[in-house]
Amino acid sequence: MSRRSAPLTASLASIATIRTAGPVMPASLAAIVTPAPQAGPLSTPALPPSSSRAAAPVAEMTREDFWRETFPEMTICGAVQDDDDFNEISPNRLAMVSERLRVEGYFQEADPELVRLSGLLSLAIDRAASLSIPPVFVFLFDEAWRVFNRQKQTLASILGDDYQVMPAFWAWRIDPQAGEAGWRPHRDLGARGLRADGTPKLVNAWVPLTEASPANGCMYILPANRDPVYGTADEKNWKVDYPSIRALPGKPGDWFCWNQAVLHWGGQTSQFCHEPRMSIALEFQRGDEPAFNKPLLGTLPNLGFEDRLKMVAKQILQFQHMYALPQSMRDLATQIVG
Structure with a gap:
């Protein structure tokens, strides 16, 4: 039987609900970096400037036909997922993934189908950038959801068969030529996101759509077993053994x-790199835990256009402290969520 979620018409009435606690961050970033001016290292990336195209009229962005006409390669509200269409992992590999997640707090896997999907999504993000549209709007397209739905076997092995997709996602286009960087060092929920045995109540899945390298702002992480305050009441007082920091370079096909609870961040780009780092991420939680963010979207969500649009607007509002967007976009998001 299909595990796709039902329409969310009723639950989306309260879609403006924002998570009750933001990322766990200390008052100062001095434990990792010297605080810098807005344009300096680890600055919050601004929306890339438009190139040869005029900015898309904000009013047009609520019309489904606008997205179909502007992004004809992409699909909206088609067949997001079949129950037998997933990235199959061997039992031994699944066991290793679960153990690495428990010990180091993260893992890296591969899915060949992501190469094709990444090509489509990176093209869409580039086109969106040329129209001054935030990258997160690619979650209007089926392809973004299919990237994560394909990982259902691995996610179920970690969080249980009834795991839930959370209303928390983002997309990035980090441009080295604009001196941009990924999000600053932070923990998400922190120790509250761990069970007593050290296994996670919720996880983030992050997918590079283009090559991610130290030169264009790949992810960095402090492995859990190299972090003396990981999972403790002292987790806001970072104690970093710098050689333990691990870069996470990746390419299309990786996730x-x-x-x-792990400390992680996106790196500062190099002016000598010319290729933007594009990526998308989505959060998941155990189904037997209370909702950490509402509304939960089911295991394999297949939302209609209006629901996806409201979800995108919710992200713009709940992550505005992490990503600078024009006031017009924040106003549009407020209007959409009502």
């Missing part, structure tokens, strides 16, 4: 997963 990464980490729990919400």
Whole structure:
């Protein structure tokens, strides 16, 4: 029987609900980096400037036909997932993935189908950038959801068969030529995201759509077993053994997963790199835990256009402290969620 979620018309009435606690961050970032001016290292990336195209009229962005006409290669509300269409992992590999997640707080896996999907999504993000549209709007397209739905076997082995997709996702286009960087060092939920045995209550899945390298801002992580305050009441007072920091370079076809207690961040880009780092991420939680963010979207969500649009607007509002967007976009998001 299909595990796709039912329409969310009723639950989306309260879609403006924002998570009750943001990322666990200390008052100062001095434990990792010297605080810098807005344009300096680890600065919050701004929306890439438009190139040869005029900015898309904000009013047009609520019309489904606008997205179909502007992004004809992409699909909206088609067949997001069949129950037998998933990235199959061997039992031994699944056991290793679960153990690495428990010990180091993260793992890296591969899915050949992501190469094709990454090509489509990176093209869409580039086109969106040329129209001054935030990358997160690619979650209007089936392809973004299919990337994560394909990992259902691995996610079920970690979080249980009834795991839930959370209303928390983002997309990035980090441009080295604009001096941009990924999100600053942070933990997400912190120790509250771990069970007593050290296994996660919720995880983040992060997918590079283009090559991610130290030169264009790949992810970095402090492995859980190299972090003396990981999972403790002292987790806000970072104690970093710098050689233990691990870069996570990746390429299309790779995907990464980490729990919400590990310290992680996106790197500062190099001016000598010319290729933007594009990526998408989505959060998941155990089905037997209370919702950490509402509304939960089911195991294999297949939302209609209006529901996806409301979800995208929710992300713009709940992550505005992490990603600078024009006031017009924040106003549009507020209007959409109502």
